[in-house]
Amino acid sequence: MDLLALADFNLVARHGGFGKAARAAGRPKATLSRRVSELEASLELRLFERGARVLRLTQEGRALFERTATLLTELDETAKAIASGGHSPRGRLRISAPLLFSQTAMGKLAAGFVRKYPEVQLEITTEDRAVDMIEDAYDLVIRVNPEPDESLVGRVFLHDRMVVVASPDLPRPADQETVPAIIRGPMVQGDVWEITTADGQSRLMVRPVLSLSSFIMIRDAVRTGLGAARLPLSLASSDLAVGALVSWGDVEGFETALWALYPTRRLLSTRVSAFLEYLKATFPKGTPDELARFID
Known part of the structure; x- marks a missing residue:
């Protein structure tokens, strides 16, 4: 499989269209379209349903995106870490957190994390709804008493x-x-x-x-x-x-109980590992009193 074509497919899937992907990457739209078509031909699969105004992943395309998006990101991170001679967390980290925790603690928590790891571009989205981590491109979600989900693993970091x-x-x-x-x-x-x-x-x-x-x-x-x-x-x-x-x-x-969750099939990136450790260091006992002192 052509990894460059696979990377272009992921770029288009992530942005939801050839035009958006081309603008985001500074690449010609025609080149991205051609490379995705070549990938479809090599796999003998249709990866996108192409409408007049809508580009939508097929069932096979979604499966390929879910299984390869994280792997490509990890390959890129590994190459950058080797090239820089270290393993310091870097790159974008997207987190979804519930409303109350975001309002009371997340601003201070996020600022402290970025101060410690300045090469991480941290993005926090506040929402109480259940999110699709792959579809919404989150690296980590924080949830209160989440429903069991075989596709996710994680740890409790706070009790209340x-x-x-x-x-x-x-x-x-x-x-x-x-x-x-x-x-x-x-x-x-x-x-x-x-x-x-x-x-x-x-x-x-x-x-x-x-x-x-x-x-x-x-x-x-x-x-x-x-x-x-x-x-x-x-x-x-x-x-x-x-x-x-x-x-x-x-x-x-x-x-x-507040949980920090991530997909089971995902190898933990250095960014996610660092954030999990930061949560543990900030709330070592995970008690309501620790959270109260932190937000006071």
């Missing part, structure tokens, strides 16, 4: 848990009593919060008074005394420490 918090001015209800609540999600009447305290377990009947889409907005609203809320301990720790908020107890069944 949910607590019910409120302003000190809001009277704490007795067991089975109703509490005004600031919630994340639909305003469903009749919900129940089961919490654990030093004295045992209790149940709070919830009366939603406000729904917000962000935990940071919920924290700010809780500070006003409008209602109680469930928040990650790491996000509430600073307010709990100074008495701006009080904890009513831990929420049953709401422990969370």
